[in-house]
Amino acid sequence: MKVLGIDSSGLVASAALLEEESILGEYSTNYKKTHSETLMPMIDTLLTQLGVERTAIDYVAVASGPGSFTGLRIGAATAKGICLALHVPLIPVPTLDAMAMNLWGAADLVCPMMDARRDQVYTGIYAFSEERPVRKTEPGPLSLAEAAERLNGFGRKVLLLGDGADRFKEDLKNKLTVDYAFAPAHLNRQRAGSVAVLGRLLALEGGAVSGESFAPSYYRLSQAERERKKRMESENLEDI
């Protein structure tokens, strides 16, 4: 069983090919260049270097959100296009769950944080149990103060990772009352390898879907929808 993993949810573009329990290859860049230009050439290079035929792909696992709206869509459209051509299923892998996999086996809490702009982070809190990251809180956008407060509530040491943790490092140091550590560079970004590994486990449990039915989970409405909702609420109108 070969799983092509894709993550383009943030600044990182990453592709990996997993065969059973072995990553055959992984290609990641953490550089401000549009994923639209980099992702497909990366996937193509990866398979070419590995001498693997495209038709050998059994599943495509993709970071399904949260993340940058455009980044998620580039990953999703790419995954869907491959699935449609090869008639293979797609495995949606929640971005933060996959990031938590980076710190597999940790005895402490694991907290991925992605920069969500608007002074928020996309974050969730995980603990490892039976070799899997288990959600202690539901993933979603939070202000840094809310995120820190939730972590403090657990009263346990936490390992932080992600570009949100980097961006708010000083703020976190000030706000956290629990012990903490920041993940080192090789573990603290999105990795398609983690998406593929977790994706394979999800697929074995029946978590694969048809590419046609898949769309990313954005965890936020569009600005126009938010404004309309607010207007409807303030005018006490029924939504149509």
Place this chain on the structure above:
Amino acid sequence: MDKEIKILAIESSCDETAAAVVKNGREICSNIISSQIELHTLYGGVVPEIASRKHMEKIDQVVSAALKEAGETIQGMDAIAVTYGPGLVGALLVGVAHAKAYAWAAGKPLVGVNHIEGHIAANFLQYPELTPPFLCLVVSGGHTHLVRVLDYGETEILGRSRDDAAGEAFDKVARAIGLGYPGGPKIERAAKDGDAKAIAFPRPGFSDAPFDFSFSGLKSAVLNYLNECKMKGLSYSQADVAASFQAAVTDILTERAELALSETGEKRLALAGGVASNSAIRSSLQAMCEAKGADFYVPAPILCTDNAAMIGAAGYYEYRKGNRAALNLNAVPGLKIGERG
């Protein structure tokens, strides 16, 4: 024609998710359009983020339906063509990323197509006998261009709008007189009961560039008129404003096209783009061409609105020239007519 060339085309530049199968650039085997118009009507215009999300939900379905209706499979296609600009960047990216991955996985060549050149090529689908050179007036929500089509995929721009596109002016005026979105069809309907001569709106032009357009000036004149009525406490006739505005747009387009026919000596004029569905504009251009002894071409409304069949037609000629898109093809929201790469 030695061999039949079949192209699967994908279009997602604005608020229609579309796919089509086209044979030899001229024959439509299928033409599937999933419109989001009702969704955007809630917001009074196209919301880019919502459009992008909707494209993502619909794209596979639309592509599969296009192949199925044509009785084809992806393996039977010679190439995939995709719109990569101009348009809304987020919307374009869905089609571009999907088409690249689809073509790559299926082992098919990919051809990038300019959306405006697609509108022009809609005429090749409607009129299998039409070949360049000819003049073409491209009028849509995002674009107003008067071009001379020298050869397939080769155009000389004679004039363009310096500000708003004609379709944009329709939308803005429709909103101002309370007709709502989308403006084109709503103004056309309202204008049927109005007097086109009721209000003398200006027909702005440029003495140094006789083929250029300005629709922002016309739109401002309409807004000023409405404002004046309001200040004087007068009511205005929605139908008369719609009819008078539409007449001004029609005159501007007809006058430029007539001048272009005279100056270039071309004997054929084609109309293209979403605004080409407007029957007042169609009949005015038709009458002008008849009077001048020129032939007039205009695609059926289904080929004027954004669709993928037109992308398949333009894509075919790009394919024939050997133009292929690389895997790093990006969406280019401001892509110009004739721009490549």
